Amino acid sequence: MSILVTPQTKVLVQGITGSFGAKHAQLSIDYGSQIVAGVTPGKGGQCFEHGGKKVPIFDTVADAVKQTGATASAVFVPPPFAADAILEGADAGLALVVAITEGIPVRDMVRVKRALEGNLTTRLIGPNCPGIVTPGEGKDSHGGCRIGIAPGYIHKKGHIGVVSRSGTLTYEAVWQLTSRGVGQSTCVGIGGDPVNGTSHLDVIKLFNADPDTHGIILIGEIGGSAEEEAAEWIKQHCKKPVAGFIAGATAPPGRRMGHAGAIVSGGKGTAEAKIAAFKAAGIGIAVTPSEMADTLLRMMPGAK
Amino acid sequence: MNIHEYQAKQLLARYGVAVPFEIAAKTLAEVRPAADKIAASGSARVVVKSQIHAGGRGKGTFQTGFQGGVKVAASVDEAVGFAEKMLGNVLVTKQTGEEGRKVQTLLLAAGAKIKKEFYLAVLLDRANSRPLVMASTEGGMDIEEVAEKHPEKIFREHIDPAVGIMPYQARKIAAALGLRGDLFNAGVKLITGVYHTWWECDAAMVELNPLAVVELADGKETVMALDAKISLDDNALYRHKDILEMRDLNEEAPLEIEASKFNLNYIKLDGSIACLVNGAGLAMSTMDIIQHFGGRPANFLDVGGGASKEQVTAAFKIILSDPHVKGILVNIFGGIMDCNVIATGIVAAVKETGLKLPLVVRLEGNNVLAGKKTLAESGVAIITGDSMADAAQKVVKAVSGC
Numbered sequence: 001m002s003i004l005v006t007p008q009t010k011v012l013v014q015g016i017t018g019s020f021g022a023k024h025a026q027l028s029i030d031y032g033s034q035i036v037a038g039v040t041p042g043k044g045g046q047c048f049e050h051g052g053k054k055v056p057i058f059d060t061v062a063d064a065v066k067q068t069g070a071t072a073s074a075v076f077v078p079p080p081f082a083a084d085a086i087l088e089g090a091d092a093g094l095a096l097v098v099a100i101t102e103g104i105p106v107r108d109m110v111r112v113k114r115a116l117e118g119n120l121t122t123r124l125i126g127p128n129c130p131g132i133v134t135p136g137e138g139k140d141s142h143g144g145c146r147i148g149i150a151p152g153y154i155h156k157k158g159h160i161g162v163v164s165r166s167g168t169l170t171y172e173a174v175w176q177l178t179s180r181g182v183g184q185s186t187c188v189g190i191g192g193d194p195v196n197g198t199s200h201l202d203v204i205k206l207f208n209a210d211p212d213t214h215g216i217i218l219i220g221e222i223g224g225s226a227e228e229e230a231a232e233w234i235k236q237h238c239k240k241p242v243a244g245f246i247a248g249a250t251a252p253p254g255r256r257m258g259h260a261g262a263i264v265s266g267g268k269g270t271a272e273a274k275i276a277a278f279k280a281a282g283i284g285i286a287v288t289p290s291e292m293a294d295t296l297l298r299m300m301p302g303a304k
Numbered sequence: 305m306n307i308h309e310y311q312a313k314q315l316l317a318r319y320g321v322a323v324p325f326e327i328a329a330k331t332l333a334e335v336r337p338a339a340d341k342i343a344a345s346g347s348a349r350v351v352v353k354s355q356i357h358a359g360g361r362g363k364g365t366f367q368t369g370f371q372g373g374v375k376v377a378a379s380v381d382e383a384v385g386f387a388e389k390m391l392g393n394v395l396v397t398k399q400t401g402e403e404g405r406k407v408q409t410l411l412l413a414a415g416a417k418i419k420k421e422f423y424l425a426v427l428l429d430r431a432n433s434r435p436l437v438m439a440s441t442e443g444g445m446d447i448e449e450v451a452e453k454h455p456e457k458i459f460r461e462h463i464d465p466a467v468g469i470m471p472y473q474a475r476k477i478a479a480a481l482g483l484r485g486d487l488f489n490a491g492v493k494l495i496t497g498v499y500h501t502w503w504e505c506d507a508a509m510v511e512l513n514p515l516a517v518v519e520l521a522d523g524k525e526t527v528m529a530l531d532a533k534i535s536l537d538d539n540a541l542y543r544h545k546d547i548l549e550m551r552d553l554n555e556e557a558p559l560e561i562e563a564s565k566f567n568l569n570y571i572k573l574d575g576s577i578a579c580l581v582n583g584a585g586l587a588m589s590t591m592d593i594i595q596h597f598g599g600r601p602a603n604f605l606d607v608g609g610g611a612s613k614e615q616v617t618a619a620f621k622i623i624l625s626d627p628h629v630k631g632i633l634v635n636i637f638g639g640i641m642d643c644n645v646i647a648t649g650i651v652a653a654v655k656e657t658g659l660k661l662p663l664v665v666r667l668e669g670n671n672v673l674a675g676k677k678t679l680a681e682s683g684v685a686i687i688t689g690d691s692m693a694d695a696a697q698k699v700v701k702a703v704s705g706c
Contacts, residue, residue, distance in 0.1 A: 166585020258584025
């Protein structure tokens with residue numbers, strides 16, 4: 001098993017005809033993911049063709065869901081229209097909406113988050129995130145479910161869950177695992193924005209409940225208190241070994257470090273506080289990002 | 305993006321927030337007529353305020369030795385005298401660092417007889433993704449210090465974004481500040497206006513410190529924003545062309561402005577090891593690992609997910625314009641990007657910039673073998689690192705040998 005998505009999950013792509021959306025739809029098809037529909041308003045009835053595969057394009061998400069049975073979407077819509085695209089996905093009853101778009105105004109996300117309150121059908125991942133990968137069984141993990149922009153080939157099917165706010169840092173952790181012959185159940189990028197749909201804690205709970213996930217790498221960064229909340233829960237409830245890394249110990253206060261959410265303000269959200277919370281929760285601390293996989297593997301001898 | 309106090313008050317005034325009668329002046333020639341107008345409005349005193357994007361102005365010192373970036377003048381002549389000492393000079397405050405900021409604009413304001421000072425701010429509460437109004441009777445103080453020592457003196461009210469601020473919420477806040485009678489009603493209007501400014505302008509933070517009860521010339525009391533700070537959500541500026549025009553490039557580091565032209569995310573720091581990385585999280589942790597092995601990072605630089613040859617070259621030029629840089633660490637995880645394309649870009653950039661400093665490159669990911677081969681056969685002196693730890697140790701060593 002895995003969390004959130006399986007290799008059988010039917011995925012639609014919102015914004016499939018834009019250059020960014022098209023490129024990654026192609027890469028997901030190449031990876032063997034079930035890309036069953038595209039949505040671009042005004043281009044309904046056309047087809048997205050790649051590698052001998054024809055993916056029908058619809059004007060609305062509701063149509064796409066009705067015609068293809070898609071249950072998850074990847075949102076590649078530009079920032080001014082992304083909030084609308086996310087809520088359209090929720091309105092169509094998708095189980096999972098993964099918002100890749102970077103640069104959505106905070107106010108738009110505050111409204112989206114409010115609109116999704118109490119919605120038990122749709123889970124939002126992101127925005128400003130690399131997406132989700134559940135590796136497949138083929139060569140270089142081919143045949144898995146890739147929603148978003150992560151490189152598929154670095155993965156390997158296995159039993160480690162990875163959750164992170166950062167894209168390239170997730171790839172770093174995944175690659176460290178794969179290079180050591182250790183596979184992943186699912187890798188989730190929750191995004192670097194201050195308002196996001198799914199938190200570290202939400203993903204940790206899913207990993208904890210997934211019998212196929214045996215250990216977890218939790219990657220955080222400065223800003224907010226989501227890592228501390230996750231650590232508190234892990235301390236009380238998590239049955240699985242967790243290794244953690246926090247980026248941004250050297251970041252100057254008051255400056256946004258690339259990610260809109262990566263900022264130490266008013267003495268809150270420091271790397272020190274997060275690392276202290278991790279330690280208190282029994283999370284193995286990777287002192288440098290080079291040691292994320294090794295830190296976890298030391299906690300679970302014999303892991304594969 | 306940050307804006308100046310006078311600009312923040314212009315925005316607040318649009319939403320009905322009371323501010324003192326005040327005029328901004330960018331040249332000395334504009335100062336006297338502005339001070340005359342303020343005196344003519346019935347104010348016995350004229351406040352002269354340096355406009356820079358940093359706090360602690362009142363207690364700051366100009367590099368000329370003149371004390372205080374905010375002064376209260378008893379006459380128009382005195383105000384002009386203060387302005388001469390401030391305009392065009394560099395003000396150093398606890399927030400500017402030693403290099404200080406050049407004062408290019410002054411705000412001349414009617415002097416207010418302050419009866420009471422409060423703190424009022426609107427910001428996003430990340431813990432529940434809702435707007436939060438924070439108010440305190442401890443105005444004019446460092447609010448972080450209040451939060452630490454007297455948390456009970458900070459009143460918090462969350463706003464439901466589906467309905468916006470309700471009048472009863474503004475009343476609760478006004479009551480918490482101890483406002484009564486006419487001042488209570490004026491406070492409710494002001495608090496509502498401050499919230500609307502935050503929401504409508506897509507602000508990241510609106511802060512009035514102090515918000516004050518002041519006595520007017522006729523002896524009546526009212527509440528107004530004596531000082532205001534607004535920072536905006538950069539992602540939303542596309543829908544606020546008028547606010548975007550308030551951007552003051554004089555307040556931004558020249559290298560950061562140059563980087564933004566190439567869509568590079570660059571933040572200058574004060575170390576000696578420059579880094580060039582793809583992805584914000586990896587860029588932050590590259591800084592961290594340099595420090596872990598005893599070096600000091602010179603910058604944060606995220607070239608983004610799809611760095612082109614032009615971007616890499618521009619990034620090298622920006623890094624090299626920092627005279628403190630003694631060595632460079634390039635750390636790229638080429639997930640989708642072809643490492644060989646990046647390697648070719650690095651070699652071209654090194655040749656174009658005539659780089660003489662030690663350069664350590666760590667490449668990983670897609671087509672990495674071809675990329676490493678390109679680096680090795682380039683004839684350019686490049687040290688390669690196998691992992692982040694290896695690369696960081698090598699660059700720290702190379703720099704310490706300088």
